[in-house]
Amino acid sequence: MQASDKAHAAGTGGGQAEVPALRASADAMAEALDRVAREDAAVLRVLTPTACRSFIDSAADLSFRAARPVIGEGARAVYQGFDICLSIPRPHRLWTLTGAVERLVADALAAMDPAPLEALALNDLVLQRYPPGARGITPHRDHVRYVGLVVLVQLSGDGRFGLCAERSGAGTRVLEAGPGDAILMRAPGFAGTKDRPFHFLDGITVERYSLGMRCDRTPPS
Numbered sequence: 001m002q003a004s005d006k007a008h009a010a011g012t013g014g015g016q017a018e019v020p021a022l023r024a025s026a027d028a029m030a031e032a033l034d035r036v037a038r039e040d041a042a043v044l045r046v047l048t049p050t051a052c053r054s055f056i057d058s059a060a061d062l063s064f065r066a067a068r069p070v071i072g073e074g075a076r077a078v079y080q081g082f083d084i085c086l087s088i089p090r091p092h093r094l095w096t097l098t099g100a101v102e103r104l105v106a107d108a109l110a111a112m113d114p115a116p117l118e119a120l121a122l123n124d125l126v127l128q129r130y131p132p133g134a135r136g137i138t139p140h141r142d143h144v145r146y147v148g149l150v151v152l153v154q155l156s157g158d159g160r161f162g163l164c165a166e167r168s169g170a171g172t173r174v175l176e177a178g179p180g181d182a183i184l185m186r187a188p189g190f191a192g193t194k195d196r197p198f199h200f201l202d203g204i205t206v207e208r209y210s211l212g213m214r215c216d217r218t219p220p221s
Helices: 026-039 049-058 093-110
Strands: 041-045 078-081 083-085 124-130 136-140 146-154 160-164 173-175 181-186 198-202 208-216
Touching: 026 041, 026 093, 026 181, 049 093, 093 124, 093 146, 093 208
Parallel strands: none
Antiparallel strands: 041 181, 078 136, 083 124, 124 208, 136 198, 146 181, 146 208, 160 173, 160 198
16 A cells, blocks of 8 residues: 655565465455445455464565655645565566466456456556554545556554555545455446545554555556
8 A cells, every 4th residue: 555655765685485385265355345346345354374484574674764654734644654565576476476466357358257457567666664653644545547456465563454545544444454465456447437535554562564566557658
């Protein structure tokens, strides 16, 4: 989960070890995507605890920096507190995991009629680390350049991830998710809508790693 906060964080390695099989089936993913169409977001278990630990270990040589504490001004300000790595090199096990998730989504879409998306290319990858007591991030919407579907894989820790009706936090709905779960959230183009749900994260008491996978429609420079 991120606001419009960009950085240049270098990382290397990650290894070429085989990525553990995802726990979810294409049918389970299709059911989750149906829930996204109805409810804006859904949670699906995709990794075992052992697999989560292995992916965190693979990120040991990545470089993080502190996210900017405030994005925007006035009533539109977003307050955040976490460490972030935006430059995850290819190849890296985290990109391999992203490819596995992308294939699972593709298999699910192929079985759906009608499908909420024609295809999804998860070409934007962000790893966030929230230490105990971190502020997290206040209600915000993802940038308009992210389309189709947002996938947030929680690798460790706790916290309260929720959707809300507006930036004030009104109409909060908390999603029950933990390590190994993928939070799936609609983005513009999903099921023919332009929706970008407001969402937030707070209540972190145990170090949390979250891997954000998105489809960035910005043309390459």
